[in-house]
Amino acid sequence: MMASAAVRRDLPLIVVCAGTSWGGIRGSDHHVATELTRYATVLWVDPPVTFLTPVRRRQEVGAVPWPRLRPGIPGLVRLTPTAIPGYTRPGINATTGFLVRTQIRWALDKLGAAPAAVMACSLDDVLTGWGPDVVCVLYGTDDYAAGADLMGLSRRALLRNEKRQLDNADVVVAISRVLYDRWSEMGANVHLIPNGVQVDAYRKLETVSPAPDVALPSPVAGLVGHLSARIDIGVLEAIAESDCSLLLVGPYSPTWEPERFAALIAKDRVKWVGRRPFDELPGYLRLMDVGLTPYADIPFNRASFPLKTLEYLAAGLPVVSSDLPATQWLASDLVRVASGPDEFVRAVREAAGEASNEDMSRRRRAFAETHSWQRRAEEIVAAIGLSPAVQTLRETH
Numbered sequence: 001m002m003a004s005a006a007v008r009r010d011l012p013l014i015v016v017c018a019g020t021s022w023g024g025i026r027g028s029d030h031h032v033a034t035e036l037t038r039y040a041t042v043l044w045v046d047p048p049v050t051f052l053t054p055v056r057r058r059q060e061v062g063a064v065p066w067p068r069l070r071p072g073i074p075g076l077v078r079l080t081p082t083a084i085p086g087y088t089r090p091g092i093n094a095t096t097g098f099l100v101r102t103q104i105r106w107a108l109d110k111l112g113a114a115p116a117a118v119m120a121c122s123l124d125d126v127l128t129g130w131g132p133d134v135v136c137v138l139y140g141t142d143d144y145a146a147g148a149d150l151m152g153l154s155r156r157a158l159l160r161n162e163k164r165q166l167d168n169a170d171v172v173v174a175i176s177r178v179l180y181d182r183w184s185e186m187g188a189n190v191h192l193i194p195n196g197v198q199v200d201a202y203r204k205l206e207t208v209s210p211a212p213d214v215a216l217p218s219p220v221a222g223l224v225g226h227l228s229a230r231i232d233i234g235v236l237e238a239i240a241e242s243d244c245s246l247l248l249v250g251p252y253s254p255t256w257e258p259e260r261f262a263a264l265i266a267k268d269r270v271k272w273v274g275r276r277p278f279d280e281l282p283g284y285l286r287l288m289d290v291g292l293t294p295y296a297d298i299p300f301n302r303a304s305f306p307l308k309t310l311e312y313l314a315a316g317l318p319v320v321s322s323d324l325p326a327t328q329w330l331a332s333d334l335v336r337v338a339s340g341p342d343e344f345v346r347a348v349r350e351a352a353g354e355a356s357n358e359d360m361s362r363r364r365r366a367f368a369e370t371h372s373w374q375r376r377a378e379e380i381v382a383a384i385g386l387s388p389a390v391q392t393l394r395e396t397h
Helices: 028-036 055-061 093-111 145-151 155-168 177-185 233-241 258-265 278-285 307-314 325-330 340-352 358-369 373-384 387-396
Strands: 013-017 041-045 068-071 076-080 117-120 135-140 171-174 190-192 220-224 245-249 270-272 290-293 319-322 335-338
Touching (some): 013 093, 028 135, 028 373, 068 093, 135 155, 135 373, 145 155, 190 373, 220 307, 233 258, 233 340, 245 278, 258 270, 307 325, 319 340, 335 340
Parallel strands (some): 117 135, 220 245, 220 290, 245 270, 290 319, 319 335
């Protein structure tokens, strides 16, 4: 199928310059772009690759080292742009934004379409030079400057790029109250639109077969997500030493507590299965009695909005989370809040006792439905100002 065939002429076109590759881990940008296809044609722009990007990495994310357009899902076309090797380094990165914007314009020309909006899901310089007819949107999925140490980047450079991005944006969206407050104090007109959940993926969880590669005795506390310095490993160790099993699903950052992590996953009642495709996650959630969000108390986490909390609720699971501003914003008794290893162990034991309560499971699922990605996409469409066009489209069909 030609990529241009995915463009609907009766819908606006939104360019989503993603922070992650379409073939990588599904983050907020992936979920938002998927739901935006209800209201617009989406041109998804991967982070750039270079001719020196390892072949294995290119294959992992489904990328190629030259500009290429290809279909994604219905209503979405994917562009993988090319940049100069070392494109994130000072000096070289000054050319990266220009190269990416040039390739986006090449893709739009191939598609025969003009964008209604360009959305940046990172601090990359993609919002420059689009003119008054294009709405430039900064979609803040994280407090990038607060994560400088975690990412090994210069905080000064990130703050500089952040200011440029805010200055270039017509519409600013923040996924957390902490980020909303900080950007508002900088003079930006910010919309608070938190993360959501793909409820359809978990609606019929009881019909999903449990993952076949796990055999842990109940109760099972589970963590889905990237295992990195964002996680409080002390909490995981305490749960592993209790009378609960521990299931870990997600990629591991090898620089994060390598000795402690190796000792943790060597325990009899602990199972780490590594990264798994999104479509396989329901099979692992079927095995859990409690979902965990054990985030460390660091600035980057305080400004985040963990996807996993809502995913656990959509699966009907009781949740135990660190005391995050995002958890406070949810303001639900369906999420137990704990601080430190001992409180987590006590809360997990209590939550495990509710795992088989069908009434509570229905309440959790119903709560998650109110935070669906479809609703979040509707809010973004309204913030961009496309609602009148979308409403006209609905009325004529």
